[in-house]
Amino acid sequence: MRRRLVITTVVIAIVAAVLFGLPIAVFGQRYLQAGRFERIELDAQRVASAVDVLLEQQRPVTRAAVAAAAHDGERVLVWHEEDLLLAFGPTVPAAESISAEAVSRDGVRVQVLEPRSAVEGEVHTLWLALAAFGVLAMLAAAALGIWQARRLSRSLVLLADAAERVGSGAVRTPSARYDVPELDRVAEVLDQSADRIAEMLAAERQLSQDASHQLRTPLTALSMRLEEILATDSPDVVREEARIALGQVERLSQVVDRLLTRSRDTHSARRIVVPVDSVVDQQLAEWRPAFDAVGRRLEVLGVDGLAVSAGPGTLGLVLATLLENALHHGRGTVRVRRRSAGGSAVVEVADDGPGIPEALGQRVFERAVSGRRGTGLGLAVARDLAEADGGRLELISRRPAVFAVFLPQAAEESLTSVSSSGPLDGAETSRNRKRR
Numbered sequence: 001m002r003r004r005l006v007i008t009t010v011v012i013a014i015v016a017a018v019l020f021g022l023p024i025a026v027f028g029q030r031y032l033q034a035g036r037f038e039r040i041e042l043d044a045q046r047v048a049s050a051v052d053v054l055l056e057q058q059r060p061v062t063r064a065a066v067a068a069a070a071h072d073g074e075r076v077l078v079w080h081e082e083d084l085l086l087a088f089g090p091t092v093p094a095a096e097s098i099s100a101e102a103v104s105r106d107g108v109r110v111q112v113l114e115p116r117s118a119v120e121g122e123v124h125t126l127w128l129a130l131a132a133f134g135v136l137a138m139l140a141a142a143a144l145g146i147w148q149a150r151r152l153s154r155s156l157v158l159l160a161d162a163a164e165r166v167g168s169g170a171v172r173t174p175s176a177r178y179d180v181p182e183l184d185r186v187a188e189v190l191d192q193s194a195d196r197i198a199e200m201l202a203a204e205r206q207l208s209q210d211a212s213h214q215l216r217t218p219l220t221a222l223s224m225r226l227e228e229i230l231a232t233d234s235p236d237v238v239r240e241e242a243r244i245a246l247g248q249v250e251r252l253s254q255v256v257d258r259l260l261t262r263s264r265d266t267h268s269a270r271r272i273v274v275p276v277d278s279v280v281d282q283q284l285a286e287w288r289p290a291f292d293a294v295g296r297r298l299e300v301l302g303v304d305g306l307a308v309s310a311g312p313g314t315l316g317l318v319l320a321t322l323l324e325n326a327l328h329h330g331r332g333t334v335r336v337r338r339r340s341a342g343g344s345a346v347v348e349v350a351d352d353g354p355g356i357p358e359a360l361g362q363r364v365f366e367r368a369v370s371g372r373r374g375t376g377l378g379l380a381v382a383r384d385l386a387e388a389d390g391g392r393l394e395l396i397s398r399r400p401a402v403f404a405v406f407l408p409q410a411a412e413e414s415l416t417s418v419s420s421s422g423p424l425d426g427a428e429t430s431r432n433r434k435r436r
Contacts (some may be wrong), residue, residue: 012141051110162190280336332353344391
């Protein structure tokens with residue numbers, strides 16, 4: 001590219017020099033020739049006038065008397081009638097000279113000749129000057145072309161490096177600007193594309209982190225049920241554990257669907273009427289074996305018969321996160337309280353543990369923030385899920401730790417109609433299968 005730019009710039013300079021230099025040279029040559037002829041013609045008239053004055057004064061016509069009227073290097077011939085009165089100056093062949101004549105009022109005829117070589121010398125000087133300026137112009141154009149080529153090529157190399165970094169997904173700083181509008185526009189569009197790609201990569205990374213965290217607990221619970229099936233020979237126990245495992249598989253599918261729906265559009269999730277009691281009972285049934293294994297109890301308190309308007313599985317996922325958090329970070333009895341507050345159904349999860357350290361506070365909802373060993377994703381994902389359904393997840397007490405999920409409350413008649421028309425949650429589906 002550099003070579004092409006330099007060659008193009010030099011060619012343009014040559015074309016411009018030819019287009020402008022040739023007319024100047026032609027018109028300059030004609031101007032010099034015309035000027036020299038006018039000077040010789042004027043000298044002839046001056047010599048004729050001087051001779052007239054000498055004749056009127058009856059003085060001899062000599063070279064000394066008329067030499068001042070002519071220029072050095074000119075051949076001057078003076079005739080009076082047919083007589084040659086005076087001739088001086090270098091001999092110049094007529095074929096190699098330019099000449100002019102003048103006749104005075106007394107009949108004196110003067111002829112002035114000058115060698116063509118004098119005019120041709122001035123023309124050659126003009127041509128050499130124009131050629132020198134042309135060469136200088138081409139050299140200047142070549143230097144300008146080299147500088148511009150290096151500047152543009154360096155800018156393009158930097159843009160290519162920036163594009164390569166964007167393509168590789170590497171963290172980068174904004175592209176530089178090059179004082180070239182077209183290149184600056186490319187750099188601006190590249191920065192915008194890089195920002196969009198970074199946002200997409202961050203969203204995909206967040207989705208993978210959330211999915212791995214949210215799928216871990218259902219898969220662990222399902223594994224425990226399968227181990228129970230393998231460890232027993234009782235058909236009734238196998239049937240019961242299989243029923244519970246099927247419910248867990250359905251909830252696992254809900255987890256996947258909910259995460260994918262949230263990653264596509266947090267406003268497009270389908271909302272249904274979900275009975276709070278059935279979700280609480282289902283979660284307690286799943287988590288009770290884990291709490292029993294460490295000698296801790298689960299209690300359910302509060303108002304029965306509440307219902308929320310939320311996406312399928314949202315309340316179950318949030319409640320599972322809170323129970324898991326209480327199991328790993330809390331102590332003593334875990335109390336699940338249901339209540340109604342200002343158009344929202346509230347489910348609180350509290351335990352008798354030491355609570356949330358003062359250094360953490362509300363930061364427990366930030367990603368990668370964990371009180372002990374953990375990913376720091378659970379509460380952050382749970383809050384995102386609640387907010388996606390128009391609710392919220394709050395830490396209402398730090399010591400003891402009390403978390404509360406607020407979801408829009410549904411009317412009782414809606415609960416009755418939906419419950420009679422079909423299953424609402426994985427646990428309800430499992431119970432329907434058992435009845436069938």
